[in-house]
Amino acid sequence: MTPVVRGRVAYLPTYEAMQAFTAARGEATPDELWLCEHPPVYTQGLAGRPEHVLDAGGIPVVVTNRGGQVTYHGPGQVVAYPLVDLRRTGYFIKEYVYRIEEAVIRSLAHFGVTGHRVAGAPGIYVRLDDPLSHAAPVGPFAPGGPFKGLGKIAALGLKVSRHCTYHGVALNVAMDLAPFSGINPCGYAGLETVDLSTIGISVTWNEAARVLGQKLGTHLSA
Numbered sequence: 644m645t646p647v648v649r650g651r652v653a654y655l656p657t658y659e660a661m662q663a664f665t666a667a668r669g670e671a672t673p674d675e676l677w678l679c680e681h682p683p684v685y686t687q688g689l690a691g692r693p694e695h696v697l698d699a700g701g702i703p704v705v706v707t708n709r710g711g712q713v714t715y716h717g718p719g720q721v722v723a724y725p726l727v728d729l730r731r732t733g734y735f736i737k738e739y740v741y742r743i744e745e746a747v748i749r750s751l752a753h754f755g756v757t758g759h760r761v762a763g764a765p766g767i768y769v770r771l772d773d774p775l776s777h778a779a780p781v782g783p784f785a786p787g788g789p790f791k792g793l794g795k796i797a798a799l800g801l802k803v804s805r806h807c808t809y810h811g812v813a814l815n816v817a818m819d820l821a822p823f824s825g826i827n828p829c830g831y832a833g834l835e836t837v838d839l840s841t842i843g844i845s846v847t848w849n850e851a852a853r854v855l856g857q858k859l860g861t862h863l864s865a
Contacts, residue, residue: 646856
């Protein structure tokens with residue numbers, strides 16, 4: 644799977660292109676991995692509840708068919724869309740999610756950061772007090788409240804159609820994080836969102852995209 648760097652592209656046409664690619668692909672269609680950066684947009688998943696959009700502030704809200712709640716995409720974030728035929732890989736969606744998360748964790752490790760999983764809350768988190776720490780995160784978080792001591796650095800939302808995946812994972816690199824305050828990120832009120840820049844890691848979008856693309860290509864290979 645060779646990553647295709649699409650760069651800065653509008654969200655809605657990209658979403659429509661993923662749907663069209665998935666609808667048209669056949670058994671022999673090679674898998675693809677698109678690496679994108681989007682202008683500011685909120686995307687709402689199938690489980691999305693309107694009350695989790697607190698104040699869109701003029702940023703468009705696009706309703707999608709991926710899983711999960713509301714999230715934000717914007718400049719300085721690498722959004723990776725693996726378009727994978729799970730029938731060829733030999734693994735199911737639970738393992739697919741695990742492999743995506745593992746690719747993000749390995750990408751963060753490349754930059755010296757320790758990523759953590761939180762049971763029941765897909766995505767990757769870092770310890771705010773010590774982003775390099777391998778110690779288990781502090782938790783659990785109170786229902787409706789933030790994860791204690793954690794910041795979310797990567798959000799994940801997927802769709803599977805005819806055993807083929809689209810949508811994907813967003814890694815925060817060097818963003819304006821203010822728009823996250825206009826929503827309950829992923830449906831969690833008070834959940835803090837961070838990027839590599841705010842935890843002291845200076846890396847370009849291109850370098851982060853290169854590393855994440857390489858790790859996803861490795862971990863999603865059949």
